[in-house]
Amino acid sequence: MEMAAYTVDALAQLRDRAPLVHNITNFVVMETTANILLAAGASPVMAHCRAEVEEMVALAGALVLNIGTLQEDWVEAMCVAGEKANALGKPVILDPVGAGATTLRTRAVRTIMARCRIAVLRGNASEVLSLVSADVRTKGVDSSLALSDDGVAAVKALALEAGCIVAVSGAEDCITDGGQVYRVANGQPLMTKVTGIGCGLSAITAAFCAVAGPGAGDHLAAATAAFAYYGICGDRAIQTSDKPGTFFPVFLDRLYDTGPETIRAMLKVRAA
Amino acid sequence: MEMAAYTVDALAQLRDRAPLVHNITNFVVMETTANILLAAGASPVMAHCRAEVEEMVALAGALVLNIGTLQEDWVEAMCVAGEKANALGKPVILDPVGAGATTLRTRAVRTIMARCRIAVLRGNASEVLSLVSADVRTKGVDSSLALSDDGVAAVKALALEAGCIVAVSGAEDCITDGGQVYRVANGQPLMTKVTGIGCGLSAITAAFCAVAGPGAGDHLAAATAAFAYYGICGDRAIQTSDKPGTFFPVFLDRLYDTGPETIRAMLKVRAA
Amino acid sequence: MEMAAYTVDALAQLRDRAPLVHNITNFVVMETTANILLAAGASPVMAHCRAEVEEMVALAGALVLNIGTLQEDWVEAMCVAGEKANALGKPVILDPVGAGATTLRTRAVRTIMARCRIAVLRGNASEVLSLVSADVRTKGVDSSLALSDDGVAAVKALALEAGCIVAVSGAEDCITDGGQVYRVANGQPLMTKVTGIGCGLSAITAAFCAVAGPGAGDHLAAATAAFAYYGICGDRAIQTSDKPGTFFPVFLDRLYDTGPETIRAMLKVRAA
Numbered sequence: 001m002e003m004a005a006y007t008v009d010a011l012a013q014l015r016d017r018a019p020l021v022h023n024i025t026n027f028v029v030m031e032t033t034a035n036i037l038l039a040a041g042a043s044p045v046m047a048h049c050r051a052e053v054e055e056m057v058a059l060a061g062a063l064v065l066n067i068g069t070l071q072e073d074w075v076e077a078m079c080v081a082g083e084k085a086n087a088l089g090k091p092v093i094l095d096p097v098g099a100g101a102t103t104l105r106t107r108a109v110r111t112i113m114a115r116c117r118i119a120v121l122r123g124n125a126s127e128v129l130s131l132v133s134a135d136v137r138t139k140g141v142d143s144s145l146a147l148s149d150d151g152v153a154a155v156k157a158l159a160l161e162a163g164c165i166v167a168v169s170g171a172e173d174c175i176t177d178g179g180q181v182y183r184v185a186n187g188q189p190l191m192t193k194v195t196g197i198g199c200g201l202s203a204i205t206a207a208f209c210a211v212a213g214p215g216a217g218d219h220l221a222a223a224t225a226a227f228a229y230y231g232i233c234g235d236r237a238i239q240t241s242d243k244p245g246t247f248f249p250v251f252l253d254r255l256y257d258t259g260p261e262t263i264r265a266m267l268k269v270r271a272a
Numbered sequence: 273m274e275m276a277a278y279t280v281d282a283l284a285q286l287r288d289r290a291p292l293v294h295n296i297t298n299f300v301v302m303e304t305t306a307n308i309l310l311a312a313g314a315s316p317v318m319a320h321c322r323a324e325v326e327e328m329v330a331l332a333g334a335l336v337l338n339i340g341t342l343q344e345d346w347v348e349a350m351c352v353a354g355e356k357a358n359a360l361g362k363p364v365i366l367d368p369v370g371a372g373a374t375t376l377r378t379r380a381v382r383t384i385m386a387r388c389r390i391a392v393l394r395g396n397a398s399e400v401l402s403l404v405s406a407d408v409r410t411k412g413v414d415s416s417l418a419l420s421d422d423g424v425a426a427v428k429a430l431a432l433e434a435g436c437i438v439a440v441s442g443a444e445d446c447i448t449d450g451g452q453v454y455r456v457a458n459g460q461p462l463m464t465k466v467t468g469i470g471c472g473l474s475a476i477t478a479a480f481c482a483v484a485g486p487g488a489g490d491h492l493a494a495a496t497a498a499f500a501y502y503g504i505c506g507d508r509a510i511q512t513s514d515k516p517g518t519f520f521p522v523f524l525d526r527l528y529d530t531g532p533e534t535i536r537a538m539l540k541v542r543a544a
Numbered sequence: 545m546e547m548a549a550y551t552v553d554a555l556a557q558l559r560d561r562a563p564l565v566h567n568i569t570n571f572v573v574m575e576t577t578a579n580i581l582l583a584a585g586a587s588p589v590m591a592h593c594r595a596e597v598e599e600m601v602a603l604a605g606a607l608v609l610n611i612g613t614l615q616e617d618w619v620e621a622m623c624v625a626g627e628k629a630n631a632l633g634k635p636v637i638l639d640p641v642g643a644g645a646t647t648l649r650t651r652a653v654r655t656i657m658a659r660c661r662i663a664v665l666r667g668n669a670s671e672v673l674s675l676v677s678a679d680v681r682t683k684g685v686d687s688s689l690a691l692s693d694d695g696v697a698a699v700k701a702l703a704l705e706a707g708c709i710v711a712v713s714g715a716e717d718c719i720t721d722g723g724q725v726y727r728v729a730n731g732q733p734l735m736t737k738v739t740g741i742g743c744g745l746s747a748i749t750a751a752f753c754a755v756a757g758p759g760a761g762d763h764l765a766a767a768t769a770a771f772a773y774y775g776i777c778g779d780r781a782i783q784t785s786d787k788p789g790t791f792f793p794v795f796l797d798r799l800y801d802t803g804p805e806t807i808r809a810m811l812k813v814r815a816a
Binding site for chain 3: 328
């Protein structure tokens with residue numbers, strides 16, 4: 001697939017259709033996630049109460065489940081929302097924030113993945129590799145948190161086993177369905193110094209999936225396009241500020257004004 | 273009423289008295305709401321626990337109830353806080369975020385309005401019209417979400433029925449007690465691309481009500497002045513940035529430094 | 545102790561070791577706190593669920609307990625996390641947001657202090673003095689919320705009674721173990737016009753304590769260094785913007801780029 005043309009078209013559709021993205025996400029990033037979605041051209045809604053998540057997801061184009069600042073009762077609401085999204089054919093994006101750090105979070109990811117069909121699992125390398133065996137975990141991430149070759153192989157195996165796209169943020173992002181692998185070299189290390197930029201990418205991935213087709217191939221392309229667009233906005237923002245406080249508002253401006261020519265000129269995606 | 277002179281005087285009183293505004297509001301906008309109130313010159317406090325809302329509202333000059341990211345147990349805390357505010361003669365501002373989208377939210381608004389006397393109901397056109405009959409809803413908002421003439425009539429009828437000021441944000445804001453109608457043409461469409469700017473206006477309306485008299489006429493003037501001041505700050509901010517990320521910090525600066533001369537020069541309010 | 549040299553060295557260690565700071569904090573400031581910690585060079589995590597706080601604090605270098613937007617079930621999670629931190633020898637910083645305003649908050653502070661050994665209690669003058677007798681309270685703060693001589697004496701007595709460092713933000717900050725008193729003159733009044741800057745200082749104090757030794761003398765120096773560094777960043781930021789919206793991103797930039805020479809040139813600490 002020609003990813004520059006795909007990304008340009010997907011972003012145009014996103015801005016034209018302004019899909020509603022339903023987020024059940026952590027308290028730290030709710031505001032940032034909403035602003036990231038708005039700047040890109042999507043419509044955010046946050047709703048976590050068991051009593052309304054089914055109605056809300058029925059109005060949405062995609063669902064994000066993010067397990068930061070988790071509470072036990074939220075897991076049930078996430079599963080119910082995910083099941084409803086599955087029934088309605090809407091893509092579900094899972095962000096396993098802090099998986100591997102505590103039993104609560106690791107179990108929550110397993111529960112959600114057992115009960116809901118996930119379209120895209122998006123996290124950083126340590127979060128994603130916490131979901132595979134301990135041996136792979138040790139070998140899968142080097143000291144700079146980049147994926148080693150063993151790490152890429154583990155991510156592919158996880159995608160096949162889980163039956164979903166796995167999308168790993170890092171120095172060079174890795175997005176795979178278990179067979180095809182895309183690597184995205186756009187993006188800046190400074191993006192890890194602002195809270196919510198990682199979680200925001202899960203939401204942007206959801207917005208791209210909301211305007212894509214329903215198959216795994218569609219989700220693979222949509223996730224790759226989301227990562228490329230997002231990374232390009234980071235690459236552009238750092239030209240204005242290389243410090244985290246002033247970087248973030250500029251990054252939102254770039255989500256808002258990045259257009260076709262810029263994407264064609266700056267996109268760095270390779271099929272690996 | 274001469275709204276420019278009123279607005280200048282009300283803002284001076286707000287900055288002089290720095291009223292404490294008690295917010296029971298949604299997770300997405302808590303920080304933004306606090307920063308908006310601080311920049312304008314008011315004092316924010318957020319407290320939602322049933323065990324402390326009565327004590328907290330007793331210290332405050334006004335109460336904001338906002339139903340975004342709603343949980344069932346928060347509705348009871350909102351009602352208790354609202355009843356206490358009523359007993360103490362403090363104005364209650366209700367922001368029906370997402371009313372009409374889910375049963376939980378629509379019912380919460382009805383419960384709160386049944387138990388508490390609301391001074392000002394502030395929302396966008398679709399939220400406010402979700403509280404009237406389905407027929408009006410369809411006719412009340414055109415595709416740009418502006419109020420049609422039918423919409424204005426419906427908003428007036430709602431104000432009379434509910435016995436409160438209804439204040440609707442839009443291309444031209446509409447604030448009414450059911451008889452008198454004020455339209456405010458200040459403000460920018462970009463303000464809808466930053467989360468929390470709408471909710472922040474409910475909090476600013478509360479701050480203006482906190483320094484106004486206790487009658488419906490006082491609340492009508494206070495809400496209109498709040499909308500005008502807020503819109504002027506948006507009109508000024510967009511002169512510095514027309515993109516959402518950098519717009520917002522500049523908007524806060526304008527809330528902080530907008531003074532009498534600017535209000536007199538820029539205010540666009542008409543009695544309709 | 546020579547505080548400039550100590551502060552320079554402590555900040556270098558903080559940036560080198562990037563300690564994980566576990567925050568159980570209020571909804572309003574979660575994002576801001578995370579961004580403040582990241583900009584300074586620390587690693588933030590927010591986790592409040594009883595089921596995971598013990599595991600999380602075991603991974604962390606320090607724990608922050610902040611009682612804003614309090615719910616009753618969070619107090620138990622705070623105490624359990626604090627007890628675990630005590631057992632593991634990790635410093636606990638308590639921020640008594642709104643203590644004195646409601647019974648719930650005042651009681652929560654007393655419960656936490658009864659069950660957990662606090663390293664540093666950090667608040668503003670009215671919050672801290674709410675924990676001592678009513679008579680002192682009245683005399684301890686003048687109309688500008690600066691500590692009077694009686695106020696300093698009360699803060700020293702509280703430090704001795706509670707067996708912890710007490711650190712009070714104000715026009716001139718006051719940090720004491722009950723014997724030695726440091727006063728820090730860095731910092732700007734505008735910092736009180738942005739929500740979360742006060743709470744963020746509690747988190748930065750935690751980060752400095754995480755890289756200091758375990759004794760009260762170590763915590764006294766670490767808290768003083770945290771206040772000086774933080775105030776210097778405010779003093780630098782106001783050179784770029786003296787309005788609250790644009791001040792805050794610049795303040796984050798200064799947390800990120802303030803180095804040894806600047807600290808040596810700008811630090812204003814006196815032993816009182």
